Amino acid sequence: MQLKPKPQHYLQWLGATLAAVLTTVGLAVTSARATTAGMVFLVVVVVTATQAGLVISLYSALLCAVSFDYFFLPPIHTFILAGPQEWVSMMTFAVGSLVAGRVAERARKQKQQAEQRREDVERLYLLSQEMILHEDADGLIRDLPALVAKIFHLESVVLYMQDRDQFVSTIAELSELFKANLRETTGGAHVALANQDGYEAHALMVGMRAVGAIAWRPPNLSKEVATAVSAQVGIALTRATAIEANARMEASREGERLRAALIDSLTHELRTPLTSIRAAATTLTQAEGLDDESRMELATIVDEESARLDALIGEAVEMAQLDANVLKVQPEPRHTRTLLDHAVEESHTALGRHQVTLMVQEPDRLAWFDAKLLSRVFRHLIENAALYSPPESRIVLRSRRVSGRLEFEVEDSGPGIDKVDIPHIFKKFYRGKKGAKLGKGTGMGLAIARAIMLAHGGDITVETNPESGCTFRFWVPLVEKQIDEK
Structure with missing residues (x-):
């Protein structure tokens, strides 16, 4: 031509x-x-x-x-x-x-x-910076050909990964002969020319090992620049692969740690009600000398501890569902007062003699949210408030509309949360110093609440005061529609 x-x-x-x-x-x-x-x-x-x-x-x-x-x-x-x-x-x-x-x-x-x-140095520097931004190997492999073509003004670029036997190109079709030539290029660091396609190919060498090959058209880069490009690409791919592998190992270790923590927590928490149930059941089987009042007291212990055991198992199952991402948000038109009333009714056993105050901003128009999920959040927060607050103390539930949000609050009169615990309080299995000292809670309730709120497109925060207790504030996006309330 x-x-x-x-x-x-x-x-x-x-x-x-x-x-x-x-x-x-x-x-x-x-x-x-x-x-x-x-x-x-x-x-x-x-x-x-x-x-x-x-x-x-x-x-x-x-x-x-x-x-x-x-x-x-x-x-x-x-x-x-x-x-x-x-x-x-x-x-x-x-x-x-x-x-x-x-x-x-x-x-x-x-x-x-x-x-x-100077231009070559600037382009090589730009290439290295762009590749550093990719910490996942799949994303880097996908974007690399287009990135090299853009920076060095090339017509087309083809990347071959040897371990995956994968070709990624800026063009749609590659001939089988060209693919075979590119595979052969990984056998050494020497330049290979696929003359029938007009490409220049280089092996991607990391030390003495080839991780793949890269080819571009037209072959107008100098020998020094071509060598530098292939070296940088090889190092970047190896780095991204190592980071990805390390992340998988870290995730695996974290999963093992969380599983161990879950087993330890559940073992500890389950052992207490099981011990109480077993002791009460053993005493009941030896019924000689027991009056009706003692039998009723033992039966009550079995009932209460069974309920506690059921709640612990429920939290463990709930956390497993959240970790498996099987949670689905199904919003429906509801009044917030109905949600608060239901939350109080559902938690009446945990509330005991606590004084509950509901504060709902008027007008309480219909809003779209998943009442079932938000009830679960309220249940965890109300049970925590009742657990850590003095008997007969006040617990306040609020709802209001603020800046496009439907906002809720649960305020208690407990001892509050230490400032050092606040950044970690929503992590799985984390128990604050005061909670651990009192021997209460499993460390799953707040993590479950936050996971539900994030799935709902909202979030949850906490404010604490040693003198007035804690205020947990959570919100969802406010969606209001005209609905026939016939």
């Missing part, structure tokens, strides 16, 4: 011609001497060489030499040189033009090379 000359190339030839013509006219009008004319023509040749290159500077030197001979060397207006002095002047001008043109051309090329090296 023949390349068409660029318009800029024509302009350079035209500029050299005009420069020689205008210089000749200017010197002729000013009646310049031969010595002056020769120096001026030499300057024109040097300037042309620095701007347009050696070939055009030679063309300019030829035009200037013809003009110099015809208009300024005797005899004037002829191409005949009168004597030795004129021959010396012409030869001096010709040699000076050639030497000056070569020097100027060399300086121009050195400048271009310096600029090219």
Whole structure:
């Protein structure tokens, strides 16, 4: 395929011609001497060489030499040189033009090379920064071909990952022959050319091991830049793969830690009600000497501890469902007062003799939310409030609309939460110092509440005061629709 000359190339030839013509006219009008004319023509040749290159500077030197001979060397207006002095002047001008043109051309090329090296360094730096932003191997592999093509202005880029036998390309179709050639490239660090497709391919080497290959078209990158690109890509892919593997290992270790914590917590919490149930049941089986009041008391112990055991198992199952992402939000139009009334009724056993106050902002228009999920959040928060607050103390439930949110609060009169515990209070199995000291709770309730709120598109926070207790505030996006309340 023949390349068409660029318009800029024509302009350079035209500029050299005009420069020689205008210089000749200017010197002729000013009646310049031969010595002056020769120096001026030499300057024109040097300037042309620095701007347009050696070939055009030679063309300019030829035009200037013809003009110099015809208009300024005797005899004037002829191409005949009168004597030795004129021959010396012409030869001096010709040699000076050639030497000056070569020097100027060399300086121009050195400048271009310096600029090219600077651009290459900037592009390599940009490539490294963009690759560092990817910490997952899949994302880096997916985006890398387009990234290299964009930064280095390439027509197409193909990436081959050896361990996955995976090809990722900026074009849709790759020939089987090209794929085979790219696979062979991973056998060493040498350049492989898939001539039938016009690609240049390099192995991605990390140390002495090849992790894949990369190819691009057209093959217009310098050897140094191509080597640097393949080295950076290989290192970045290895780094992302290592980070991903480390994250999987860390997640596995965290999962093991959480499972161990769950087993320890459940073992401890389940053992207490089981011990009470077993003791009461054993006493009941040995019924001799027990009056009706004692039997009723033991039966009550079995009933209460069974309920506690059921609640513990329910929390464990609930946490497992949240971890498995099987929770589905099903919003329905509800009044917030109905939600609060239901939450109090559902938690009446845990509330005991606590005084419960409901504060609902009016008008209490219908809003869309999952009442079942929010009831579970209220249940956990109300049970915690009743558990840690003094008997017969006040517990306040609030609802209001604030800045596009449907906001709820549960306020208790307990001992509050230590500031060091607040950043961790919603983590699974975390129990604050005061809760652990009292031996209450499993460390799952608040984690469950937050997971439910996040699934609902909201969140939960806590404010604490040692003198007035805690206020848990949670919210969901406010969605109101006109509904026939017939």
